[in-house]
Amino acid sequence: MKPGKLAVALMASTALFLSGCSGLTQESETPVVEKTPKKVKNVIMMIGDGMGPQQVGLLETYARRAPNSIYAGKPTAIERIIEQGVLGISNTGPKDKIVVDSACSATQLATGYPTLSEVIGVGSEGEHLETILERAKVLGKATGLVSDTRLTHATPASFAAHRSHRSMENEIAEDMIRIAPDVMLSGGLRHFIPAAVNDKDKVYDQLVQQTGNSFSLSSKRKDNLNLLDTAKQSGFELAFNLEQMNAAKGDKLLGLFANSGMMDGIAYNATKNNPERTEPTLREMTEKALDVLSKKEEGFFLMVEGGQIDWAGHENDVGAMLHDLVKFDDAIDYVLDWAQKRDDTLVIVTADHETGSFGFSYSMKDVPEKVSLPEPGFGDEPYQPMFNFADLTLLDRIFAQSRSNKNIWGDFQSLPKAEQTPKRLADMMEQHHDFEVTEEMAARAMERTGNRFYVEGHSYLGAKTWPAVKSLFDSFYVYGDETHWNLMGHVLAEQQYVVWGTGTHTNTPVLVMAYGPEYAMKQFSKYLTHPEVGEMAKGFL
Incomplete structure (x- = not known):
């Protein structure tokens, strides 16, 4: 409990004690009547995918201590919700293992039940578990999902689908249209449009016109089912860009703003003030969802995911992370401002897990000189620390990154083979990082080796050659050729x-941060498990 709250509580207790004592001798004293707490009407769950305590620490260190922080002395939204609400902690693990994936973790948050790795809305005995979104619909409340990844990706899928594996994104899309949350805003159009789109024929032309040519189109479906048509027949307005989203007036909205994942945080911060931008930001999607859902007198449930914190963590890309x-914090900022104007809304901000085992560390590189x-x-003895504890200016240099390592590697791979040299990669990395990149460093990021974990037919481990992670921890780099992005992060890590x-x-x-009516939010101020967080959230609907 904070000192301010403690003082208030002590004063209130003292007042009650004194009034009770005086009541013994003064029968005319008005009795104290306890006020009935305001019931929670709306529940907003915000999930920073991959946002462990280390990632929160990175944001807060940058915001508070970077010499040129964009926060300019103002608190982050995460700091505000901790200050004005409560703070707890939660163990994320699945039912039968130690480490969790996003699908299992989000299913536990969505349903309140422990379950198995990589499942979507399914229990450990194969049963379909009722999610908090489905419970809200039964209670007559409006429901919504917002994510900057794909609508069919693990976290949003776990709230509105029931499948045995997270990879079944085509089937998850069908579930989501059937379960039909009132507002669905994200990327991932490729799982909702027919396979015929890939032929670039009449179907493709019609969809280009329908989407306003906002982004390139391709389908991941194996059939010619057009889920956009199904959604329209069910009363959904469709949106594929910011203008279309803002123009939507109804109470059912499906917005798909990218073929796969939406823009990452670097692109977000570079373009959010650009009037020519066509893709909505996470904050804008959240604002639109609240505008639509809050029309429902009975209240609503909304899940908002900042999903690409996790992607950057998987890639070991600190600048992108x-x-x-910052992108996710901007969405929290809007939600907290919105909730503070009401007394009926519970906001829960948490993560599904930590990604990357990230941290700053002190080093023996460039030990500082002695200073007086x-x-x-x-006194007379000069000051000299034994190691380099990292200068605060590094925070600004990290934030200065202008393109993710994943996208730099993509640009590099698109070059003619003859131009894919260590020198060219080094130049491309230096263009987007405020750190030196030598040919030797770039060559290490490009190096490949045999895959000692080869599994025939495996979607990742079926590759016989592999990016060369020269570490005792190489078995924890599991995503095949994508590991080159990690190696780019590793060669920068020393600097x-x-x-x-x-x-x-x-x-x-x-961390579990909660804000809202005190009787509700205080329940989260303890050590929890994710099924317990999910169970409590459902209970407050």
Whole structure:
């Protein structure tokens, strides 16, 4: 409990005690009547995918201590919700293992039940579990999902689908249209449009016109089912760009703003003030969802995911991760401002897990020179720390990154083979990073080796050659050729004073921040598990 709240509580207790004592001798004293707490009408769950305590620490260190922080002395939204609400901690693990994936974790948050790895809305005995979104619909409330990844990706899918594996995104799309949350805003159009789109024929031309040519189109479906038509027949307005989203007036809205994932945090921060931008931001999608859902007198449930914190963590890309933390914090800022104007809304901000085992670390690189500091603390003896504890200016240099390593590698791979040299990669990396990249560093990022974990037919491990992670932890870099993005992060890490432990997830407990009516939010101020967080959230609907 904060000192201010503690003082208020003590004063209130004292007043009650004194009034009770005086009541013994003064029968005319008005009795104290306890006020009935305001019932929660709306529940908003915000999930920073991959946002462990380390990632929150990165955001807060940058916001508070970077010499040129874009926060300019103002608190982050995460700091505000901790200050004005409560803070707890939660163990994310699945029912039968130690480390969780996003599908299992989100299913536990959505349903309140422990379950198995990589399942979507399914229990450990194969049963379909009722999600908080489905419960809200039964209660007559409006429902919504917002994500900057794909609508069919693990986290949003777990709230409005029931499938045995997260990879079944085509089938998940069908579930989502059937279960029909009132507002669905994200990327992932490729799972909703027919396979015929790939033939670039009449169907393709019709969809280009329908989407306003806002982004390139291709389908991941194996059939010619057009789920956009199904959604329209069910009363949904469709939106494929910011203008169409803002123009929507009804109470059912499906917005798909990218063929796969939406823009990352670097692109977000570079373009959010650009009047020519066609893709909505995470904050704008959240604002639109609240505008639509709050029309419902009975209340609503809304899940908002900042999903690309996780993607940057998987890629060991600290600059991209910081930008995505800023993006998610911007959405929290809007939600908190919205909720503060009401007394009937519970906001829960948490993560599904930590990604990357990230941290800043001190080093023996560039140990500082001796300097003279004033007495009495230092006297005649010059001050010199034994190691380099990392200068605060690094925070600004990390935030100065202008393109993710994933996209830099994509640009590099699109070059003619003869031009894919270490020198060219080094130049491309230096163009977007405020750190030196030598040919030797770039060559290390490009190096390949045999795959000692080869599994025939496996979607990742079926590759016989592999990016060369020269570490005792190489078995934790599981995503095949994508590991080159990690190696780009690794060759920069020494200059950034950053360490990474994995290309996957850790079981680090994550923060749970809650704001709303006191009787509700105080329940989250303890050590929890994710099924408990989910169960409590459902209980407050």
